[in-house]
Amino acid sequence: MKDVLDLSYFDSYRTTFNRQFLVNEIAKKINDRFIHNDRFPKVTVNTGALKLLNGIKLITATDTNVPILSHPFIADTTPNQNTYVYIDVRAVSRINPHEQTLVITNESAFNIIRWRANLVRYSLIKGKASLWDSCNFTSAIYASWLSESLSKRFSLDLSVSTKILVIAAVFYNVLFSGVSLLANETSCSKLAIATTKRLGRYIQDTSLVETIITELYNLEGLGAFNTLADLVYAIKNVTGNIRLSNLSEKQVAEATGYGWYGSDSASLCATALEDPSTFITLCVIGHENQNYHKTIIGSIVKRRSSEMSRSIDGLVNEITTIPF
16 A cells, blocks of 8 residues: 555545555445446435535435445546545435435535545646645644644643644645655755745744754654654654653544544544645634634634635635636
């Protein structure tokens, strides 16, 4: 299985806490269902203003043989620009039996599914790296979410928290790339400039970014810095803090799992640690929907409210280069 870094597109099922899903079996069920499409009732889909990009297919109540999809799903073994993204809307919709039309019953939950699916579909067409410029506003939010969550969990002082902030920002930046950004000194230098710019006012000592990236570059045993295991290894070794000496992936997921709310909040947060399409979605919804303003991610987003509307508009404009 390829690491997340090796993919040119976003795929939630390649992340640490979603690798237990039997994706091959799920793909077979989906492919079998749509090969025999004529056997199923025709359902008219109209999501109104909550538009979906072309190439996104919905799993509805008629698809009884398809298992529950917790995340946008890619059924192709060799995805390309024409690959479909499947989303499960059975929990947020119903079918009007008289008109055979799909009715969205929970627009808030559907909007999260929709944003994630649109970002995955876009990444299949143009590559996830092409989203970086329009999504870079989420870098500091991600870094703050991780550093604040771990600082609260382990009672860390400001100096350690700041180091985690930088490490997390670097890690998040790397997740958008299809190659290792810590491969050589030139790429490290570019990464330092980009990370410093993204963190902005969150970092007082800009030289700290370059120092930490140099440490990551020279850190023996560090992988491609594209998985949660890599992130945990970097935090333990670069901070050198005794309270973090036994830090685990599970502890990071638990500490950050309170970043959102809802029945699937823990799953969304765990996925968002390694999947920018999920985290970007939480940032957008955290800004647009006041019901999420009191979540940890929503509160961090709210601090940056002056720039969020403009940033989200830029992201929407980027995504809509692909027709709906």
